[in-house]
Structure formats: structure tokens, C-alpha cells
Amino acid sequence: MALTETERPAAGGTPGKGVPRRPVGNRRRFTGRTALVLFLFMLPAIVFVGLFTYYPLLSGIQMAFRNYNLNDLSDTSWVGLDNFRTLVGDEMFRGTVRNSLVWVAGSLIPQFLIGFTMALWLRRRFRFRGAYQALVFFPWAVSGFLIGILFRWMFNGEFGVVNDLLMKTHLIDTPVPWLADAKYAMVAVIVANVWYGVTFFAIMILAALQSVPDELYEASAIDGAGKVRTLFSITIPSIRTTLALTVLLRVIWIFNSPELIFGMTGGGPANETHIVTSYMIQVTQEGDYGRASAMGVMVVFVLLLFAVFYLLAIKPRTPRRKVAR
Amino acid sequence: MILHETLAGRIAKFTGLGICLLFTVFPLYWILVTSFKDPGSIFAYPLKYWPSQFSLENYRGLFDQSNFGVFIGNSLIVSLVAAALATVVSLLAAYVLARFEFVSKGAVMGAFLVTQMIPGFIALGSLYILMTRMYLVDSRWGLVLVYVAISIPLCTVMLRGFFENVPASLEEAAMVDGCSRLSALFRVLVPVMTPGIAASFIFNFVNCWNELFLSVTLLNSDENKTVPAALNGFISSYNIDWGSMSAAAALSIIPTMILFAFASRYIVEGLTAGAVKE
Numbered sequence: 001m002a003l004t005e006t007e008r009p010a011a012g013g014t015p016g017k018g019v020p021r022r023p024v025g026n027r028r029r030f031t032g033r034t035a036l037v038l039f040l041f042m043l044p045a046i047v048f049v050g051l052f053t054y055y056p057l058l059s060g061i062q063m064a065f066r067n068y069n070l071n072d073l074s075d076t077s078w079v080g081l082d083n084f085r086t087l088v089g090d091e092m093f094r095g096t097v098r099n100s101l102v103w104v105a106g107s108l109i110p111q112f113l114i115g116f117t118m119a120l121w122l123r124r125r126f127r128f129r130g131a132y133q134a135l136v137f138f139p140w141a142v143s144g145f146l147i148g149i150l151f152r153w154m155f156n157g158e159f160g161v162v163n164d165l166l167m168k169t170h171l172i173d174t175p176v177p178w179l180a181d182a183k184y185a186m187v188a189v190i191v192a193n194v195w196y197g198v199t200f201f202a203i204m205i206l207a208a209l210q211s212v213p214d215e216l217y218e219a220s221a222i223d224g225a226g227k228v229r230t231l232f233s234i235t236i237p238s239i240r241t242t243l244a245l246t247v248l249l250r251v252i253w254i255f256n257s258p259e260l261i262f263g264m265t266g267g268g269p270a271n272e273t274h275i276v277t278s279y280m281i282q283v284t285q286e287g288d289y290g291r292a293s294a295m296g297v298m299v300v301f302v303l304l305l306f307a308v309f310y311l312l313a314i315k316p317r318t319p320r321r322k323v324a325r
Numbered sequence: 326m327i328l329h330e331t332l333a334g335r336i337a338k339f340t341g342l343g344i345c346l347l348f349t350v351f352p353l354y355w356i357l358v359t360s361f362k363d364p365g366s367i368f369a370y371p372l373k374y375w376p377s378q379f380s381l382e383n384y385r386g387l388f389d390q391s392n393f394g395v396f397i398g399n400s401l402i403v404s405l406v407a408a409a410l411a412t413v414v415s416l417l418a419a420y421v422l423a424r425f426e427f428v429s430k431g432a433v434m435g436a437f438l439v440t441q442m443i444p445g446f447i448a449l450g451s452l453y454i455l456m457t458r459m460y461l462v463d464s465r466w467g468l469v470l471v472y473v474a475i476s477i478p479l480c481t482v483m484l485r486g487f488f489e490n491v492p493a494s495l496e497e498a499a500m501v502d503g504c505s506r507l508s509a510l511f512r513v514l515v516p517v518m519t520p521g522i523a524a525s526f527i528f529n530f531v532n533c534w535n536e537l538f539l540s541v542t543l544l545n546s547d548e549n550k551t552v553p554a555a556l557n558g559f560i561s562s563y564n565i566d567w568g569s570m571s572a573a574a575a576l577s578i579i580p581t582m583i584l585f586a587f588a589s590r591y592i593v594e595g596l597t598a599g600a601v602k603e
Contacts, residue, residue, distance in 0.1 A: 038421045038425060041421045042418050044418075045414050045417070046418075046433070048473055048474040048477055049477055049478060051474065052475070053445065053474050053478075059454075059455070060447065060448040060450060063451055068450075070450075114345070118342070130590070133589075134586060136349050138585055138589075139353075141531050141581045143535030143536075143553065145535070145557075146574055150355070153567060156567075159368050159372070159567075161372060198345075257444075266560070277446075280446075281446060284446075284542070285541075289450035289454075292450055293447075296447035299447065300443055
């Protein structure tokens, strides 16, 4: 193990928050003893992650190709792609795929637009900005499951505050059975998820915005650019890497977050709000580990494919305009 | 000065921010208000937005009907121990990853980052079997070990970001003065990085406190259950007692709220530093 005490050069892309990089130290070879100490420092982390994350993951992958049902373990033979075939033929599974797409798109777009707007508003200092941020960013620290419970109560058809407010403002005349009616349940869970996720977009975009140098804005103001022009010519190009990565991470994350649905509808009514991952957990809880694992493998495979194509698509074809530091 | 804001622009901006704040705070306010209504008036019409009298009836009911005190205790123990252990383990790893170049470094970082893309619960079934073999099912300590493992990757990335803000000459000087690497780390670096370490710890704590599927899968007896597992139990029962439920929800949000108030700045800093820099 060749150890040299150098700092990896700062990766390209968005400049950090102006954090000074540690000056590059002398290249120096370490003795075996130092290498041993460093190895011992790394060891606990590697053991934990290896044993409780990677081992279950790999053994889960092989389960996807076996008949593995906790309710009947007499036959755990290899069945090749049978689990996958069953799923593709399963009407309910196909429904959850459709629901997942609606769930991701319906949550992502409003989250992005509202989060971006909030970040723009928060860019400049104002009195109490710190306190405001702490309050607005708070939902992010609450579990999706609990958010689901909160909104389950608010969207309650009889005693829910949402119906009450909508009726008081005369937007509706009669109470809407939000979570009991398949037509409305998906809308309700998406509203809750937008509420939950806006904050993260705002944080990430705000962090990126603060790395855009003021001089760029001054220059564009001197050139007489209006607000809209500045937004599209300065702001968005300067932070496009962060925007693109945030969107990617959010797609994966929203897809993989069934907690809110679990708390709010449990997948109902009539499985209309079940997404692939919430269905997967239900199947796990029923004990059919083979089929659940097959779903997990499909999820990871599809998301990986998506990530690769997405990253290729957003890769700048022309050399990126240099952002002045 | 950059772009002057017009008065109309400012009004629009602060109105927008006000609406966002209202939307954010209202659901939390509403669950709190519900929890303090007496059970009769929860289902009274018209809805009361400001209860005329505060009642602790729901909280009393919650503790009478369930072992909620035990659940909170379990959650506290599991989250505190797991967060502390994960922070220490991550600190050691982050130190190595921040300060040294070595051949397999990219592989380790990659392996950590991949765990963030793949949700832990995808391996829920096989984790359950692994825990059965290790006799760690329905054990709080078993849950702690799993929580430590799921906390390490992101915690390491965060701490690595904080390490990079501290000049290496600091611990090098200590080592020239005769400190061992370990004591230089704990005596010199840790005190300097306290805010970052505290934020990482709190971040871990909040994540463990909120975790649902592992706790539901790995714990089944009432004496070991954590708060989310217990809430899931309340939901699964046919009729939800919204009075007790709102009290339980309020109680389970409060610890996070307090901790987040202290550490939100550093957590955001650590996360975004890690993410934007990478």
C-alpha cells in the first residue's frame, strides 16, 4: 500500500463554498507501521459496512434467483428468472410501476420549482434569515413515516383540516374523501411528499447559489440584463452541475422512499398508492423473500441504468463556460 | 451592490417566504394542537384552530394504553448508542480518507457512496436472516449494530469534509512534539472540530430515531420496540385513535426538533460541503 500524504486536486465542477484547500504537503512515504495504524483506523468502518450492508445486499441478490419463502422453506432451490417472470406477469406489480412514475414526476417537478424559488429568495441576507431557514428546513429532520401520519390526519375525510380549509375558502362544497377514494389518494400523498421534499432542494440549491460570485451579477447588472435574463444567463448556467446532480439524487430518493406512503395510506385504497418499493416491503413482510429480492434487484438495475443515461445526457457537449473564481 | 430590489419585488419575495413558512409550520402546529384537545373536541365540528382549553388527556391515554414510555426509552438508548458508535468509527475512517492517498481509497469512497444510492431496506429479508443466525433478532443491540452500519457512510463523508477545513500542520506539529497519531487525533483535532462532530452525531441520532423498516422487521416484542415500530403498530390496528396518535407523533417529533434547532446550521454545512465538493 503506497501512502503519500498529498491532497487530491480539487475536482472540477462547481467551486466549493470558498473553503480554502489544504496546502499540498510534502510527498513522503510512510513506514509500514503508519500504514498499519491507518489500516486499523479504517477497519471498523469497513467491517460494519461490509457485514451489515454489503453482505445482506449480495445475499439478497442471490435470493432473487431462488424460491425463498419464509412461510415454506422446504424448497429453496434455484429457479433462475422465475421470480422476475412472475413479477412481470403480475397485474399489481405493473400497477405499482405506473404509480411509481406518477409519484416521482408528480413530486419532483413541484419540489424543484418551489425549492429553486425559495433558494433564490433566500440568497440575499435579511434580518432573521437564519431563524427562518432553521424553521423552514425543519421538516427534513422528521421521518417520512411521521409526515405520512401527520398528513393522514390532515387529509382525513371527516375531520381533516384540509377539507375544512377548502370548504371555508369555497374551493369545494362537500368534503372530499381524500384517502378513501382512489382518484384523490395519489394527489394527497404527492402533496405531502412535495411539502416534505421542497426543503432539501432549497438547501442544495441555496448552497450552490452562494458559490456564484457576486461579480457576475454586478457585471450583468451593468450590462443591463433584467431579472429573467440574469436567471437564465448567469444563475442557471453557474449552478447547472448542482442542479443536475440534485435532480438525479432526488429521483432516486423519491423512488426509494416508501415511508411516507406507509404512514399515510399503507398503499391503499385498492393499492392505488402502492409504489414499487412499498410493495416490495409488503412482500418482504409477507415472507416471500425471493420475489421481494427480485423486485429489489430490478429497482437497483433500473435506477442504475437511469443514472448512467441521465449523467450522459447532462454531460456538457461543449466545454463548460468558465466560472470566474 | 448587486441588482437593486424593487419595492414590489421585495413585497412579493417576503409574501412568498411567508406563505412557505405557513405551509411548513402548519402541519406541525396542527398535530400539536390536536394532541392538546380533549378527546371529545378532536372530532367536534366545526374544527377549532385554537383550542379553548388545553388538555393532557391524550397524553395520559397514550401512556395508559401502551408502553409508550418504554418505547421512548428504547428509541433513546438505541439512537444514542448507535449515533455515538457510528460517529467514532466514522471519525477514524474520515481522518484517513481526508489526510492520505492510498491505492484503495477510491474503492472505499465508492463503496460508501453506493450505499447512499441503494436503500438499505432492499436487503431487508436477507438482513433478517443474517440477524437470526447471529441471534440478534428482537434485540435492541442487534438494531444498534445495523444502525451503526447504515450511519457510517454518510457520516464519514460529512466528517471528511470537516477534516478538510482543518490544516494538517496542526496534528503534524503535535506529532513532532511526541503525540501518537491517535492521541494527536483526539487531543488536537477533535477539540477543533467539535461543532462538526456534534452535527454529525446529531444527524446520526435523528436518522436512527426516525428509522422505520429495520426496526419494524427486526423488533417484535413490546419491551424492545422503538417509537417508529410502535407507531406502525398503532396504524396497523383497524381504527386509529387520533387523540393518542397525535400525542405520540408530537412526542416523537420533539427530540428531533430540539436537536435540529442546535445543529441545523452545521448539518447543512457538512452535507452541502460533502455534496458540492465531491
